[in-house]
Amino acid sequence: MTLALKNVVKRVGADTHIYDTSVELVSNQFNILLGTTLAGKTTLMQLIAGLEKPTSGEVWFGGKNVTGVPVQKRNVSYVHQQFINYPHFSVFENIASPLRVARFSKADIEQRVGRVADLLKLTPMLGRNPSELSGGQQQRTALARALVKDADVVLLDEPLANLDYKLREELRDELPKLFQDRDCTVVYATTEPIEALLLGGYCATMNEGRITQFGETAAVYRRPFDLLTAQVFSDPPIxxxxxxxxxxxxxxxxxxxxxxxxxxxxxxxxxxxxxxxxxxxxxxxxxxxxxxxxxxxxxxxxxxxxxxxxxxxxxxxxxxxxxxxxxxxxxxxxxxxxxxxxxxxxxxxxxxx
Amino acid sequence: MSKITLKNLRHSYLSNPQSDDDWALKEMSVEWSDGGAYALLGPSGCGKTTLLNIISGLLTPTEGEVWFGDVEVSHLPADKRNIAQVFQFPVVYDTMTVYNNLAFPLRNRDVNESEIDWKVREIAAMLDLSDTLKKRASGLTADGKQKISLGRGLVRADVNAILFDEPLTVIDPHLKWILRSKLKELHQQIGNTMIYVTHDQTEALTFADQVVVMQEGEVVQIGTPVELFERPQHTFVGHFIGSPGMNVLACELDQGRPVYGGSAVETTGTVAVEDPSARLEIGIRPEFISFADQGIAVSVEKVSDAGRVNIVETRHGDDIIKLLVPDGGHVPSENAFLKFDPDHTQVYANAWMVS
Amino acid sequence: MNKTTYQKAWFFVLPVVALVAFNALIPLMTVVNYSVQETFGDNVFFWEGVKWFEDVLNSERFHASLLRQLMFTGIILAIEIPLGVAIALTMPKKGPWVSVCLVFMAMPLLIPWNVVGAMWNIFALPDIGLLGHAINGMGIEYNFTRQPFAAWFTTVLMDVWHWTSLVVLLAYAGLRSIPEDYYQAAKIDGAKPWAVFLHIQLPKMKRVLTIAILLRFMDSFMIYTEPFVLTGGGPGNSTTFLSIDLVKVALGQFDLGPAAAMSLIYFLIVLLVCWVFYTLMMKDEDQ
Structure with missing residues (x-):
């Protein structure tokens, strides 16, 4: 499904969080938002999800203007940097929760949860509570919940930032594989250039509320149009x-x-x-x-x-x-x-x- | 200032530990020299914070002794040990100014005001806090607050050691390296013994002269950053340090020479394994593997562009072997041969290096 | 961060708006209406303007009861806040005793106001009450129905008994939220217990203590049932606090106009003090 922002602006009080931005993300691919902490990545994702409303401009999902549509009706999944799970539910129930809301049949739920759990290596933990899991497993559970409902758009907001770097390496390797055969557009925010490169796909470099360049990740890295993009896409600093x-x-x-x-x-x-x-x-x-x-x-x-x-x-x-x-x-x-x-x-x- | 000695230290959080798994910290004896910069590195749950708390006196070890110089301090409480500690989350006294925060440990020890003033200003200058001395500490950013926490340890002339417990956790990613190098610089200026706990390899290797790598309550290697990289004593060290980590491949031994995939692998030195049933592996870092015209036959599975290098994933039988090819270097499209650098190929028996 | 505006949500607020209008706005407006008119019953009203307000503000009786009220509130705040903090500090931080202590502390809060008044009335009776009898037994003459000081003493003691727990519970919650790191750092800095209290515990408790002081101020300033049951405002007028006086004027003498003016002034005083107090505390917070 195509996902497009048309002249989107987001202001909060006197501050502009997102300046006039138009971009069409690439369907069924990883679209990476790369930038420092306050570059506007999270705001952009919240605008896409429908958790925030743009001050002006439009958000389009697959040829439909969804600007005023609330988040519940957009069929999006959102994974945060912190591991957010329902603490009193088992891993199974956590993963199943979006399906229960959507009133899937019992057999259907079991089948889908089983499949996703398998993919994310969570099958042995399905009966446990999130508090009994390691950080990596907790984030896998959150990812499984995002995957299970077959959302059109999956938003991943620095999902690996709170993990030990060895776990980060492992999950980063797995992520593109998880989404390979799915009909969904992934938006992935990160502060780390190396993460953007290894995930591949497409990349938008962001700086102070603006997208400086959008294109194939490797191409943006190797041929930045301007110095600012080169600076954003370099760690250690260029x-x-x-x-x-x-x-x-x-x-x-x-x-x-x-x-x-x-x-x-x-x-x-x-x-x-x-x-x-x-x-x-x-x-x-x-x-x-x-x-x-x-x-x-x-x-x-x-x-x-x-x-x-x-x-x-x-x-x-x-x-x-x-x-x-x-x-x-x-x-x-x-x-x-x-x-x-x-x-x-x-x-x-x-x-x- | 004094050297720190840990003698036959062991700790369990259970009152009656039985099996090996009950020990959060397995038996260890270590000696750390005066004025050294040490890092305790390991994944979460490896016992590094337990060890730090035993040194600082917040925990009393189940067995063994802690010595600062020629004094045994195993049973002394934290405030009697003359150590300073910087925690994961910055601790500042909100109601006080930065100046008073830095002066606080000295005032508690009844140091006279003129000496306090001189010392506080000296430390503030070192930490780039001079401009903020009159500000309320609660108004500073996380890195400023963390500097204050550190400063309160530095003002004291008598500290035996300064301990850091993952001090950069709450610091913004792009400020981390500044504070990281600041700590290193301070160590060189002050020359105190410093012990730094972290799960981040960059922090550990950058800060420390000697890195203590821990896994499941056990010290697996103590060494300089170069040693850890070039000669990991344990496969865990090879895996944990380096990104991607070391390739560990099951092998056999034929007359003291390792054999992998049917062909002999060249190493320097000889291999002596006493236990015939030991699990044998060779370890080689992706940095020391290259494509060649002959050698170990593999198929290329995946190439990831990491900018500086390409990370190439190859397959030999069931094994995945990763290697690094410099940016712009040639990567064969399907079938290829790999060559291992003999100087950096190690043999491990039951995960410990034997070559 | 502001969220999506979801217009339909406003309908959910309607019941609350209706409720507030019914139990706050309409009665308040009625009082405002009374306060500027004179009535002799039969729903006949005469316009009086601000006369009742002038009368009340100039009346010595009002001054006296306001002063008594301020004194009472001042005394109980001065006792309950430090006492509550002190008790919270001595409470265990973990283990099975925590819940025992908490239940114990919460008990007085569960007893209705009028029951508290009645309880203490009997408890403090000089002849048969345990407290009254004991004090007299020690050779101190004590009779709260006759001696103003004894009446005050009993009223204050009753309030402290009833409400200190609230301060304890709030302060305890504040203390529990301080990370262990702070205590460890203080230990390493060589801070003495008093310095730990002054520089760590007290600043971290500031927020909850602000709420505690506000709640205790408002509650004690409007106290009615307990002293009414205990002393009925006596002996003489010695424990006639503002609310008791107000009821006397309104229902005892049926002077609706002055009573309405008095309630409004009363209301404004509470509002003003709360506002000033809150702004002062929060201004500090923002820095």
Whole structure:
């Protein structure tokens, strides 16, 4: 079912939570809303669900204007960040609750709940109470409840944020499979770029109440139209530097520069952006440019090292595979892959990538 | 300041523990040096908070001893142990200003006002709280409040250790890394013993010189971040640290050499397994596997684009083997061969490393 | 966050609107009507303007009963709030004794007002009442039907007995909501029990205590049944609080106009004090 927002605006008092937004989401796919905490993801989802009413504009479900239709009549499911289950119901009853409301027959309910429970590996827990489950199982129960009723639109608002990261990894792997053969449009909000990438599908990057770009997730990531989208879609934060182009040569400063064959660019100044994983501790190719900087912060995650460093007062972030012992304060060499730089011109629009 | 020693420590929340499962904390003996930065890392329910509470004195262990330097403190209450603790949810005294919050532990100990003033200002400067000293603590954001909780521990000159219990839980995701690196920086400035409990690998590896990985009440490895990544002593460490975690594949042993899928797997060093019935596995991280012209035959099942790398899921028989291919690298479409890096292939017997 | 407006929902509010109109608005308007007119019965009314209000505000009798009322409310607040908090602090935090204590505490609240008055009347009788007899037995002369001080003492004691539990229950609920982390942090900071009370328990109880003070203020300011049954306002006029006086004027003397004016002034005082109090407490909260 197609899901479209037409010139939707949401204001609360003097604050505008959503600025004039028009977008048509892709049917039967994951549509990811990516942005920081206050970007407007939740508000947009509540507008779609019908929990909030737009100040102006329209919400369309499959060729029907549903703007004034209350949430009960929209056939949507909503899963929140917190695990919301009925505490006094068993897992079975929790999953069955939307079906009971819709007056399904007993046999039908048992069959459907059984199928969803199987899919989400909840079958052994059906008799238990939510309080006896782990966080991951509680969120699976909430997901099962959203799946069981065959909603046209499934809204998932940061459903993995409250889980330990190993559980998050596991559920993130399973989620696309769960929705694969279903006739429903999924809207999924997240703050993490990596989560958006791994879920795939389509992605809308959001910033301060606006959608900055919408398209295939991988395409938005690799070809952001503007600098803001590139910033939203980067964790650790993308590196940004002012460069000047003069007769086929970019100059970062007096010492560092590189030749370019990009014929479409005129001489002048540009903002260059490069993702942290193209600034590494070891050169990735002959095209690498050496930067010498002082280490400010070193962060180690499971299998990569993120190093913040400073060159001539400008902060850089580098992301290298593997765990490296890095000394803070020491001058260290980093290598920038010049072929991976993106250049933004007037109004921070992408000029070349 | 002093070193912390745990001797034959064991704890159960039950009054009469019988089986192994009754122990929330299985027997352990550990020595932590003065001024070190340690992290207790593990999934929820692994006993890391129990261990922290035993060190701080909020819990008395069922068995064993806790020593701070040459003093046994096993039975001393929390307020007699001279430790500071930062909790999951920030604790501030709402009615007081930030200044008074920071001064509170010193005033309780009858330190004279001029010394308090000097100390409070010094710590406030370190924590970037100088501008807010006159504000009411209740008006600050979560990260500001958490800094106050931390500051109240730092002002005291006599603390044996500063303990952190998942201190970044309520901090906004995009502020986490700032506070994370701030903590590291403070440790380098102050040089206190710090113990940090978390389930987040990034927090643990970033903060600590030595990470204590725990699972089901047991310490499975204590090591530097590099050691945990390159030489996991236990398959759980390989699985829990790293994203995606280590591939663990059932194998056989033929004259001291591991055999997987019919072909010998190269490793460095020799393998000696005493128990012939032990469950044998090889462990290799996705980072150390690559496609090759020959080797272990697999079929490519799924490729996930993670930006920096592609996570490739391959299948060999019933086993799923994950490997990482750099962005732009070649991924065969169907059938392929894998090569394991011998330097980073380990053999495990009953989940413990034997190679 | 504002939710979808679902217009039909307004119909569900109708019964309440009707109910409020019936039991609050209409009687209040009747009183307003009486307060500006003079009547000698037979539904004949003469317009008097604000004369009754002037009379009441200038009457010494009103001043005296208002003063008594304020004193009474002040005394019982000064006793019940600290006492209630103190009892709540000593109550167990967990275990089987919690429910026993709670039931015990709730008991006085379950007894109807007039029964409380009658109970204490008998309890405090100097000759046969347990309390009265005991005090006299100690050599202190005590007779609440004759000595103003004894009458006050008994009335206050009765109110404290009846209503401290309410404060205890509210304060206890407030205390229970403080996370254990706070106590642990305070322990580690080396805070003494008094500092824990002042800087953790009291601030965290502020909200419920505000409600407790408001409820006790309103209730005690409008107290009628218990002192009426206990002392009937005497001896003399010594325990004639505002409401008792009001009933005397309205039903005893049948001066409907002044009584109506008096009730309105009374009503406005309660409203004003509550508003001032509430705004002051909440202003603090917003910061």
């Amino acid at each position: 590196n940004i530097a002012e460069v000047t182009l003069n007769d086929g040569r970019f100059a970062l400063n007096d010492q560092v520069g590189w030749a370019t064959a990009r014929a479409n660019l005129t001489n002048g100044s540009y903002r260059m952006a490069v993702r942290p994983h193209f600034v590494t501790l070891e050169p990735s190719s002959e095209d690498s440019i050496k930067l010498e900087g002082q280490v400010l912060v070193a962060e180690l995650s499971g299998s990569e090292s993120v190093v913040h460093f400073e060159v001539d007062g400008l902060s850089w972030v580098s992301q290298s595979p593997g765990i490296h012992a890095i000394e803070v304060g020491k001058t260290t060499e980093f290598y920038l892959d010049k072929t991976q730089c993106m250049y933004f011109g007037e109004n921070d629009q992408l000029m070349a990538a």
